[in-house]
Amino acid sequence: MGGSHIYDMIVVGGGPGGYTAALYAARAGLDTLVLEKLSAGGQMALTEAIENYPGFEDGIDGFTLAEKMQRQAERFGAGSEYAQVERMDLSASPKVLETSEGTFYARTVVLATGAGPRQLGLPGEAALTGRGVAYCAACDGMRYKDRTVVVVGGGNSAAADALLLSRIAGKVILVHRRDTLRATKVYHAPLMQAENLEFRWNSTVTELLHGDALTGVRLKDRNTGAETEVPCDGLFISIGRTPATEWAAGQLELDQNGYIRADETTKTSLPGVYAVGDVRTKPLRQVVTAVADGATAAHMAEEYLAEGV
Amino acid sequence: MAVINMNREELEQIKNGDKPVLVDFWAPWCGYCRRIGPAFEKVAEEYGDRLAAAKIDIDEEPRLAEAEQVEVIPTLILYRNGKRAGSIVNPGSKAEIEQFIQEAMGW
Known part of the structure; x- marks a missing residue:
């Protein structure tokens, strides 16, 4: 005291x-x-x-x-x-x-x-944290065994998270707002080789889709402006x-x-x-x-x- | 009072006792759970005369966790007179745990 x-x-x-x-x-x-x-x-x-x-x-x-x-x-x-x-x-x-x-x-x-961790700043983000929205793959990754997860970001921590999750989750979708990763070279080859990993370049997350828990994300293509809904169980935010x-x-x-x-x-x-x-x-x-x-x-x-x- | 590791039967017994019971639903693999450990122990010690504190490993007691609708860990649930008086998910500080107890108990 x-x-x-x-x-x-x-x-x-x-x-x-x-x-x-x-x-x-x-x-x-x-x-x-x-x-x-x-x-x-x-x-x-x-x-x-x-x-x-x-x-x-x-x-x-x-x-x-x-x-x-x-x-x-x-x-x-x-x-x-x-x-x-x-x-x-x-x-x-x-x-x-x-x-x-x-x-x-x-x-x-x-x-x-x-x-x-920096937040995306989307509505519902705080309330969904722990209910699908996560900031630490090493902490929360195990909860998404064989499920579908989206990782947002293009730096080293996003790359490391995507790699770690590719060994746990059924499918990993890496969303990055540019057309190439900022991550160190050492991550590139293993990421490209991961069979359950899909890239969504030039894209940003514009909405969190949810009921009680996260059910998916809405992505926007920065070049075409096209929007798509991507169903997922988890969203790992790794943007610095x-x-x-x-x-x-x-x-x-x-x-x-x-x-x-x-x-x-x-x-x-x-x-x-x-x-x-x-x-x-x-x-x-x-x-x-x-x-x-x-x-x-x-x-x-x-x-x-x-x-x- | 120190924090006691409990199973379902032990919780049922203590829940209906004189003191309210603060239960930390956790698992050994959960990093956030480990992180609140020291603060939870300290709260248990400081509030020892007014409440009992217990920990339940959800991997050991999956049916209890399901019955209590613990979907996210760590979740702290406070029981008073056998009933649930409130819960909090992943508190960010010792102060937040105390605020939760005080609000739920009206202290």
């Missing part, structure tokens, strides 16, 4: 960037608390196998890796609270964080709120990510896509406030770059606190 205690550092978000900031801060002797709304890991917690995080040569599932990072930070004295942050005053001294578990105060704040920064509007500098402007130092437009991981402007969003940000933020916060603010 909150109180009048002033932490040296509060980390908002318990993903890999957040818990690494907490680990480094705690080891540097800073009084550190992580606020997490649900469970450690963020997006990583839903990743079945992380194969590119060095040191785990056989891969590791994201939930387990997240728990390890949490326990490691806690071993050195960092605290965790399951709290949803409702409002922050990041210019105040000390900084104020109002949450579902009370109000917290800190001299520095590390923002590690991450990103989530969007940062969780709606709370930051008016307080922090954001880029045109809503990411918090911060360079490699992780320093934001406000002193004593740092942005780490997927929520920051950066060229590559991976677990390994998020943890690097976390370490840097803790170092910068340490310097800031040493200046005696």
